Amino acid sequence: MLRVHFTAEDLLGVRFAAEPLPLFELALALVAAQRTDAPEVFGRWRQRLGRELPGAALPLLELLRPDGDNPPFVEPPVRDFEEALDAVRLAAPLVGDEELTRILARSRSKAATAPWLRGLRDGDRESWELLEGALRAAHRAVIVPQWAAIGQSFRADVAWRARLLATHGIKAALASTHPAASWSGTVFEVGRPPDFEVRLAGRGLTLMPSPFWTGRPLLAGHPDGSHLLIYPALTPLPLVPPGRAEGSLDALLGRTRAAVLTLLVQQRTTSELARDLDISLPSVSEHTRTLRAAGLITTRRDGKAVLHSATGLGVDLLHSGG
Template sequence: MLRIHFSSDDLARTRFAEEPDPMWELNISLHRLQRRDASVLFGPWRREVASSLLGATRLLSALSPARGYTCDFLTPPADRDLAVQTEALRATPRRRLRIELETFERLNPGTRLPAWSAELATGSTRLLGRLADTAHAYFDAGLRPYWHTVHDAVRHDVMLRARQLAHGGWEAVLGTLHTTARWEYPVLSLGFPVEQDLHLGGRGLLLQPSFFCRYGPTALFDPGLAPVLVYPIEHRPGWERPCPDSPARRSLTALLGRARALLLEAAADGTFTTTELARRTGLTPSNASRHLTALREAALVSSRRHRNTTLHTVTALGVSLLDGCPLPLPA
């Protein structure tokens, strides 16, 4: 059982990550591979990518086993940017490496560290560089082709949680993060492989939705690190495949044109800026702005100014057109 202890200050500082964290998704998806996950949700993905990832997992798997403790330094916080995270990985201090490798041996008595871990404990820049390069190779082969799906699923979960928060407060949100979640202020209890207490101490909590997280929430082991709770989100089976070209999708594209149909579908997940919608659809910001103007004039999208940007959301009329399979976003 994991028990997270809140104060009123912690609740005030608790927030959601709006995007998937590359290193958390990398490590947790690696666990799916190691467990030979044959489930309906992840079995097809595993069969699709396993052969191309054999050489890209060996180093990481040694420090991120399918069960038990994974070294905390493999999931550095860095604003959901893989390049920044791997640079932080390369700069991991020697003292932290030594402590976490000792923790690994203590908490995973049935798992032997490889011989090269002794060199890593000295702060070897060579090995840290190899770990960072391995992370990039794994991400490119196993996650990047699916990252739009991962990103959109996480954003969708955050939008649903935001509605929960608006209508039911933190009690509605924290009590439904997982089937094992129990919220009795000031403690959130969750099913966990070991007994662990996390005292937030006024720091608040980052709630990180995870696409590849499957069986239960997870967290960093070191209580001195910035508190984060990674929890699983819902999926649709077949997420790894492009959606069939349904008659509804063909009709929508024929009616609006592909660019405007893509923008309408992308905007349906919430409220976004022009730049965000351009990135999600692969359009340039200027083209996205032009097509959004046409959608707004047709009453399919509503737009409002907020400080120095414009926020767009789908209208009720726009939602009524979005029947059938979602339009695939370009990589």
């Protein structure tokens, strides 16, 4: 379980990151490529990335694991890509032997990669140059073509969650970051392994949605001294509508998901949604799962039927989106 202890000062110090960070998103994209959850959304994207990821980028898969437990030096919280690479270079002599030994121990194919990882640990210049080349190749192939869509997903989530915070408070805004998230007094909890506990102690919390991350919220350090909470954006990258969205609701949810929410002003079954929107049943299930996790709809069973309807929060979002 993840447990984050807030003081009164911390609750007043919750804020949103200004923009997505290139090496953070690159790391989370390569993590998402190795995960197996949310296949309806990420399945085709993972297959395509598996074909298109250049060979020079493959060493990163030994550093970046499916659980998101990434070494901090490979994802510095820096806004500019070249400056982020500078931060990686500067980190080389500062990375502790313990951290790199841990990476070496969890490598999946030690025979192929141990020399390179040992080179990182031992400060070998060629190994660190190999890492920089891998970051450049992966960024060029994975992030650059999708940067506009990543920004759209990020801004849409921040806009939605900021409204949620203003109308329903910080607890509702944070509880909606994951289906297993809840509050126990002033402790934010997410009932998923592994166990991790942190006390903010007045340093505050910076919220950063990622369109690639699909697991429970992650914690990292932020340059301003606060903790950074990385959580799944309401609209994951494969569902971001291409081009410019037609309206604010489409920009936030994606066109199909916005249509699902609109139809659910009146109660409908999964089959009725599939028929009315001419989409598959698995696609309907994925859209309703995400809307339910955000508190925008409720779902209940009535015999064999599964009934969905918009919540008050969902109806409020529809009104604000016109």
